Amino acid sequence: MVRFKSRYLLCEVRMSDPPSLQLLDDRSVFTALRNAVSRAHGDYGAGVCGLSFAVKYLNARTGVLFLRCRKSHYRLIWSALPFVSSLESRGQRLPCAVDCLHVGGTIRTCQKFLIRYNARQIQRLLPQCRSEEECVEVRRAVMSCSLKELEEEEEEEDEERGEVSAGQ
Amino acid sequence: LTMLTDLEKCPRHLLVCEKSNFLNEKSRHDVHVAGHYFNYKVSVLIPECGTLPSGLKSIVNSIAKYYLVKNFPIYKILEEKFLEKQVKAGSLCALSYKTRIDQDNTFALLPTGKLVLSLDKDTYEDLGLEGQPSQYNHKVPVRYVITVDLADKSLAPGTNKYKRVMWALKEKVQLRSDFLMAKHKPDEEECPLASCFTDYQYKEYKPSVSTQTLSDVPCPVIHSKHLKGQAEESCDSQEFVEWLGAVTAGIECNNEASTFLSTYCCPDPRIIMGKACLCTVTGFLLPENIYQLLEEIRHYFDEPKFAPWSTLTVHGFSDSPVSWSTAEHGFHKGGENMYSFVIFRNDDYWLYMATGAHDACPP
Amino acid sequence: MAVFADLNINYTDDKKQLRDIIETAAHLGYSTVAINHLIDLQPKKQEIRKPASVDELFRQLPVVQGKSRPIKVLNRLTLGVSDASHFRPSADLKYYDLVAVVPKTEKLFHAACMTFDVDIICITVTEKQPFFFKRPPVNGAIDRGVFFEITYTPAIKDSTMRRYTISNALSLMQTCKGKNVIISSGAEKPLDLRGPYDISNLGLVFGLSEGDAKAAVSTNCRATLLHAETRKTALGVIHTIKKTQTVEEDQEQEAPASKRAKTKHV
Amino acid sequence: EEPASYERLVLKNASVYHYLRISLVFQDSDKRLSEAQFKQLIISALRDLYGEIGAAFPFDVLKFEENTLKAIIRVLSSGLVKLWSALTLLGSYQNEPCAFRIIQVSPLLLALSGNSRDFE
Numbered sequence: 066m067v068r069f070k071s072r073y074l075l076c077e078v079r080m081s082d083p084p085s086l087q088l089l090d091d092r093s094v095f096t097a098l099r100n101a102v103s104r105a106h107g108d109y110g111a112g113v114c115g116l117s118f119a120v121k122y123l124n125a126r127t128g129v130l131f132l133r134c135r136k137s138h139y140r141l142i143w144s145a146l147p148f149v150s151s152l153e154s155r156g157q158r159l160p161c162a163v164d165c166l167h168v169g170g171t172i173r174t175c176q177k178f179l180i181r182y183n184a185r186q187i188q189r190l191l192p193q194c195r196s197e198e199e200c201v202e203v204r205r206a207v208m209s210c211s212l213k214e215l216e217e218e219e220e221e222e223d224e225e226r227g228e229v230s231a232g233q
Numbered sequence: 234l235t236m237l238t239d240l241e242k243c244p245r246h247l248l249v250c251e252k253s254n255f256l257n258e259k260s261r262h263d264v265h266v267a268g269h270y271f272n273y274k275v276s277v278l279i280p281e282c283g284t285l286p287s288g289l290k291s292i293v294n295s296i297a298k299y300y301l302v303k304n305f306p307i308y309k310i311l312e313e314k315f316l317e318k319q320v321k322a323g324s325l326c327a328l329s330y331k332t333r334i335d336q337d338n339t340f341a342l343l344p345t346g347k348l349v350l351s352l353d354k355d356t357y358e359d360l361g362l363e364g365q366p367s368q369y370n371h372k373v374p375v376r377y378v379i380t381v382d383l384a385d386k387s388l389a390p391g392t393n394k395y396k397r398v399m400w401a402l403k404e405k406v407q408l409r410s411d412f413l414m415a416k417h418k419p420d421e422e423e424c425p426l427a428s429c430f431t432d433y434q435y436k437e438y439k440p441s442v443s444t445q446t447l448s449d450v451p452c453p454v455i456h457s458k459h460l461k462g463q464a465e466e467s468c469d470s471q472e473f474v475e476w477l478g479a480v481t482a483g484i485e486c487n488n489e490a491s492t493f494l495s496t497y498c499c500p501d502p503r504i505i506m507g508k509a510c511l512c513t514v515t516g517f518l519l520p521e522n523i524y525q526l527l528e529e530i531r532h533y534f535d536e537p538k539f540a541p542w543s544t545l546t547v548h549g550f551s552d553s554p555v556s557w558s559t560a561e562h563g564f565h566k567g568g569e570n571m572y573s574f575v576i577f578r579n580d581d582y583w584l585y586m587a588t589g590a591h592d593a594c595p596p
Numbered sequence: 597m598a599v600f601a602d603l604n605i606n607y608t609d610d611k612k613q614l615r616d617i618i619e620t621a622a623h624l625g626y627s628t629v630a631i632n633h634l635i636d637l638q639p640k641k642q643e644i645r646k647p648a649s650v651d652e653l654f655r656q657l658p659v660v661q662g663k664s665r666p667i668k669v670l671n672r673l674t675l676g677v678s679d680a681s682h683f684r685p686s687a688d689l690k691y692y693d694l695v696a697v698v699p700k701t702e703k704l705f706h707a708a709c710m711t712f713d714v715d716i717i718c719i720t721v722t723e724k725q726p727f728f729f730k731r732p733p734v735n736g737a738i739d740r741g742v743f744f745e746i747t748y749t750p751a752i753k754d755s756t757m758r759r760y761t762i763s764n765a766l767s768l769m770q771t772c773k774g775k776n777v778i779i780s781s782g783a784e785k786p787l788d789l790r791g792p793y794d795i796s797n798l799g800l801v802f803g804l805s806e807g808d809a810k811a812a813v814s815t816n817c818r819a820t821l822l823h824a825e826t827r828k829t830a831l832g833v834i835h836t837i838k839k840t841q842t843v844e845e846d847q848e849q850e851a852p853a854s855k856r857a858k859t860k861h862v
Numbered sequence: 863e864e865p866a867s868y869e870r871l872v873l874k875n876a877s878v879y880h881y882l883r884i885s886l887v888f889q890d891s892d893k894r895l896s897e898a899q900f901k902q903l904i905i906s907a908l909r910d911l912y913g914e915i916g917a918a919f920p921f922d923v924l925k926f927e928e929n930t931l932k933a934i935i936r937v938l939s940s941g942l943v944k945l946w947s948a949l950t951l952l953g954s955y956q957n958e959p960c961a962f963r964i965i966q967v968s969p970l971l972l973a974l975s976g977n978s979r980d981f982e
Contacts, residue, residue, distance in 0.1 A: 069770060107913030108755055109801065112762025115724060116770075135770070141238055144915055240800060240947075241940040243880060246969040248873045254865035273978040331664050333979075336599045336627070336814065353598060371807035375598065375815055411664060457866045471873070478881075478971025482934060484924045494901055495922035497936060515981070548976025565810070566793050567968040571976065581866040587970050594872060624963075662979055752953035755910065787889060787953070787961045794950045794964055801947045 069117065072139035075167040075175045076146065078128040081160045086128050091120045093154040094130060098145070098163075105145035113138045126206045127186075130163065131175065139168065183207045244565055244590040250470045252460050255531060255580040262574070262584065265596060266524045266547075268558045269572060270343055271328050274548040275523060276481060276513040277530065280452060280506045281539035285444050288529050289512070292522075296440045299415035299517035300427060301330060303434040307350075307410070308403040310342060311383070313390045315429055320346050320383055324417040325426070326519055329410040334552040335369070335564040340410055341554050344417075344520070346384030350408070351554040351561075352377050360406045362398060369563040369591055378554065378561060417521040440516025447509045451486050451499035452476070455542070457581035465502065472500040474573065474585055477544060481511065523547055527574060534578045546573040556588050557596045565590035599627035600792035601817035603672060603694060603716070604747055604780035607633045607647075613785065615653060620786035622658040622667040628817065630672040630694055632782070637675050637682035644688035647671040670821075674698060674718060680707050694824045696745065702727035709733035709742065715824045716745045716778070719768055721761040729771040738776045741823045743816060744768060747782030748790065748798060762801065769803035777804065778820060779812045877969035880942040881924075883977075884949065886931040888960045895955070897926045900933065904945070907952040912944050921945055924971075932965075934974060942967075 078094070080086050098120070102110040116138070122131035134142045149163045166182060169175040187207050194200045253260045277289065285293070309315055310327070319325050320342070327342035339351045350364070357364060357377040364379035381398055382388060388395050402408060416426045427437065453468040453476050462469030468476075476499055479486055486499040523545075530543050551568030555561065562570055568589045575583040586595035605617050614631065621629045633647055650657075650669045657666035672694035677683050680703065689695050696716035699705040708717050710733055717737060719725075737744070746765050750757040769777070779799055783789045790798070792813045799809025886900070895903070901923050908917035919941035925934040937945045949962040966977050 103913065105913045105915040107909060107911045107916055108758045109762055109912050109916060111759040112766065115759065115763030116766050138238065141916075148914075240943045243875075243939045243942045243969075244806060245875055246877055248876065248970065250871040250873065251869065252866050253868045256865060257868060259868065273981055274976040276975070331662055333662060335810075337663070371811055371815070458864075460869055460871055470871070471876070475879075475971050478973075478975065479924065481972060481975040482925065484934060494897055494926075495924050495936070496920065497922050497924055546972060546975075548973070548978065550978040550981075552978065565806070566797070567966060567973065568978075569968060569970060569973050571970075571973060573972060577866075579865065585972075587973065748951075752951050758911070758951060785889075785959070787887070787959045790950050790961065791964060793967070794946065797943060797946045798950050800943050 070136035070170070071117065071133050072136045073121070073169045073172060073175050074132040074134070074139065074143060074146075074165055075169065075179060076130040076132060076163050076165050078123075078130050078152075079162045079164065080128065083128075085157075085159050087125050088154040088157065088159065089123060089125050089128075089152060090154065091123050093152050094123055095120045097149050097152045098132070098142075101148035102142060102145040105148045106141055110141060110145065113141060118142065129179070136170070143168065246569070246590060247588055247592070247594055248471075248474075249584075249586045249595045250460055250474075251584045251586075252457065252470075253582060253584075255582060261596070262527070262582065263524065265557065265572065265584065265586070266527060267520045268596065269523075269547065269549060270326055270520060270555065271341065271550045271553040272518040272520070272523060272547050273550050274513065274515045275518055275526065276511060276546045277526065278477070278480065278509060278511050278544045278546075279530075279533070279540055280509045280543070282510045283446055283508045285510050285512050286533055288532065289526070292525050292529050293442055293512060293514055296514060296516070296522045297415055297417060297519060298437050298439050299413055300430070301436050301438060302412045302414060302430045304409050305412045305430060305433055306403075307340060307348075307408045308399060309430075310348065311395070311399050311402065316383060316390065319416065319426060319429060324519070324521065325414065326416070326517070327412050327414045328517070328550060328553060330413045331411055332552060333564065334554060334562065334568065338408065338410070339552060339554050340408070340412075342383075343555070343559070346382060347559060348381040348383055349554050349559065350379040350381070352379065356406060356408070360401050360408075362401050367563070368561055368593075369565075380559060413517040415517050415519050417519045438516060440514050440518060442512065442514050444510065444512045447480065447511060448507065450480060450506045450509055451503045452480075452506045452509075453500045454502045454504060455575070455583075457542075457575075457577040457579070457583070460583065467502065468500045470583060470585070473575070473583075476500060477546070477573065480509075481546065518547075527576070530574075530576050531580065534576070534580075538578070540578075542575050542577045544573060544575050547571060551589075556592055557586075560588075560593045560596070563589055563591055598814045598818040600625055600813050601628035601630075601821075602626050602780050602783075602789070602813070603628075603630040603670075603778060603817055603820060604632045604674075604696075604745065604782045605629050606782060606784045607631050608784065611653060616786045617783055617789065618653070618667065618669060619658045620789050621783075622660050624789060624791045625661050626667065626792060627660050627663070627665065628668040628670065628821070630670040632672045632674055632696075633692070634674045634676065637677050637679075644673065644686060644691070646688075646691045647673075670694060672696060672716075674716075675714075676700070677704055677708070680704055683707075683712060690828060694820065695827075700726075706730075706733045709737035709740075713827060714742060715820050715827065716743050718745050718747070719764055721747055721750050721764060722757050724760055725764040725767055729768055731771055734768075734771045738772065741776075741819065743776045743778050743820045743823070744772060745778050745780055746802060747780055748795065749782040749784065749788045752788060752790075765802035774804045774808035776816065777808065777812050778816045779809075780817075875939075877939055879936050879971075880939050880967060880969050881971045881974055882935045882937070882946070882964055883966040883974050884933055884935060885963050885965060886933075886955075886960055887963055888955075888958060893931075893955075893958060893960075894928065895931065896928070897923060900926055900931075903952070903955055904935075904949065907948040908945065911948045911951060916944065917948075919944075934971075936971070939969065 099114045102114050118134045121133050146163045152159045167178040190203050324344045329340040332339045341349045354375045362379050364377040366374040367376035367378050455473050456467040460470045549570035556570050569587045572586040660667050670693035673692040674696040676698045678700045695714045697708050697714045698718045699708040751761040779795050795813045796810040799812050919938050921937040924936050
């Protein structure tokens with residue numbers, strides 16, 4: 066079975082005003098990214114965005130963002146990330162920046178990376194907490210960041226597509 | 234620089250630069266000139282020279298005439314009379330005219346007596362002669378090259394092989410095309426080439442000559458011993474060949490490197506040539522003609538001259554089925570098939586040779 | 597490695613315009629063009645008009661640039677299909693040298709790839725591809741020698757359509773892997789046309805390899821025409837050649853049917 | 863003086879630049895552009911198709927003839943496919959339909975001075 070080779074970009078959305086992260090949704094992030102790719106790579110970039118480019122996961126608490134695109138074009142998408150300077154959500158323009166943390170060929174490698182990254186984040190954040198509740202809250206927020214479900218979902222998708230690709 | 238997409242690739246290309254000396258025993262300059270059969274344009278650039286030197290002028294004006302024969306069947310070349318009187322007598326060049334090597338059936342008769350047929354799949358299969366798949370095939374063969382050595386004994390008239398080839402080209406598939414033909418032979422009186430195609434519509438042509446004088450042209454300093462140039466002292470061979478291209482195409486080289494339109498300017502170190510003579514001949518030019526020109530340019534330096542070097546650039550037909558000798562030539566997006574000599578005062582020379590995207594490396 | 601062809605020049609009643617386009621095509625180095633008649637199939641049976649003869653258009657066909665041959669002009673019918681039942685084999689199709697189909701839904705695309713007796717399946721370039729290209733139908737079409745066509749004129753005219761063209765083309769290419777693709781103009785005026793080498797470069801932007809891109813304006817077009825010939829002659833079983841041409845032309849254009857069947861996947 | 867010794871350099875895919883001989887055509891032939899407008903037209907065609915990053919490579923208008931709208935362009939080899947396709951997909955200038963005709967393309971500028979396909 067041959068399937069389309071994808072690349073996954075694990076990114077982080079940083080806001081100048083962190084609480085406004087809560088306002089984000091997949092659609093607003095996708096639109097902002099697509100506009101950034103069009104600006105950076107013109108009609109060609111916009112055309113490429115029509116091709117299996119998707120926001121697979123967004124954690125509105127930590128700002129972790131997970132993108133999927135075709136392997137052949139991931140550099141093009143990647144190079145456009147710095148062009149995202151703000152997001153539009155519910156009529157508000159939110160200044161932000163998108164950093165790429167990791168590029169992986171499978172969801173699993175991204176998941177592994179994310180666990181390590183989260184562990185470091187917890188270690189960094191916990192000493193700053195002033196109360197026990199805060200510690201719990203930070204832990205929950207960071208732990209909520211998992212791609213496990215996504216992975217299962219993707220496997221199902223692959224199975225669906227298996228029938229499509231069986232011809233090869 | 235990282236590649237963002239596959240669009241940053243460009244087709245393969247090859248350029249060979251050689252340096253040597255004409256007096257060097259192993260120098261192959263004569264072989265390279267003699268082996269590049271189908272030439273369509275030659276240009277000579279002589280710096281510090283206002284008018285074309287008389288020696289060169291007389292050679293340029295004596296370049297053999299050529300013929301354009303319409304709708305000429307290929308089997309005629311194999312007919313005994315033509316074969317004996319023209320092909321075997323030597324130095325007959327023929328190339329199909331207005332046929333494109335990446336689209337059409339293309340034919341060439343080399344002066345060595347080899348007949349090269351570059352055919353599409355259908356014609357090849359109908360013809361039934363043995364050939365090789367072209368190196369330009371993509372995935373499945375759609376083009377084949379048949380080489381018939383007419384000078385070979387096994388193909389002498391009367392032999393079975395001869396009969397078979399003749400039958401294929403005359404009875405099976407009568408291939409025809411317009412042809413450019415020229416012959417280098419002083420004793421033409423005995424059996425003029427033109428007498429062989431009186432049955433066909435043909436026209437005689439003389440190569441066209443144009444001469445222009447360039448003035449105050451900045452020109453890179455080069456040193457014959459340093460193909461790769463020396464910092465601050467001389468330019469490398471690639472910089473030079475780009476400049477030569479610019480001058481021949483009439484591109485302004487006096488630019489400031491910072492302008493909006495073009496950052497190209499003559500490489501440093503440079504000198505200004507007060508005058509330069511650029512002479513271009515266009516036609517169906519034989520290797521012998523080119524060799525005469527090359528020899529004459531060498532003799533130009535017999536007497537002391539201001540010019541440090543001269544150049545001789547030869548453009549081959551981009552739709553010729555061969556580049557040098559029998560090496561296959563093709564056309565992908567540009568059918569580069571050319572060479573260029575830089576002739577220095579002391580018999581040193583540089584030689585550039587370029588072929589197209591999928592061609593074999595020049596000899 | 598075959599002559600260049602543009603198998604989609606939009607038909608217009610303006611004869612001068614049509615002549616201008618064909619002259620430009622010849623000037624750009626195309627050896628074969630097809631005039632495209634577009635019909636949207638309706639539920640009730642409708643008449644397919646017989647196309648005007650090429651002789652009515654030109655007293656003398658323009659000569660292809662750089663060659664001594666005149667351009668070859670064909671007639672092509674493109675059927676817009678919105679329901680599979682509208683498509684039925686009709687004797688009227690024989691008036692046309694090529695038959696293409698524009699499937700409007702995924703189901704129709706599947707049917708077009710697997711069963712419709714056509715030569716070309718048009719890929720939409722004016723809107724976002726409404727469905728994914730799946731491997732089985734695409735491979736089925738490739739096995740049957742049916743070709744996918746991408747037209748480039750909309751991409752010249754409008755930025756949004758250009759995005760759709762690139763997106764849909766890239767999407768097709770990753771499913772068909774560059775096989776059985778032809779690129780044609782869909783030109784409505786002479787300035788819509790581009791040269792064959794320009795198009796083989798444009799093919800790279802559409803996700804084709806160097807070789808596949810050049811084949812998309814040459815070898816594949818030839819194979820499409822051979823497919824059309826075999827379709828018209830009932831799979832190559834019966835074939836009559838009107839032998840009026842000279843021997844040479846005969847060789848170039850009219851290979852025996854048996855050979856055609858063999859070479860149609862080229 | 864010693865004669866030069868034999869040396870051979872094989873430059874494979876070494877050309878930094880590619881060169882194009884192009885011309886711009888309009889429906890009515892009396893449309894005129896300056897050299898700067900011509901270059902700007904190509905720059906915006908590139909920008910539209912490939913954006914700020916994708917079109918961020920230099921090219922030069924080596925020669926331009928105002929009366930015939932013919933030009934010779936030099937472009938970094940890595941930008942050839944993009945520049946060429948941007949020219950291909952350009953369809954108008956100041957709302958007037960136009961088209962670029964690419965006459966010859968080569969990695970060698972010298973090759974542009976001899977195009978045997980022009981030979982009549």
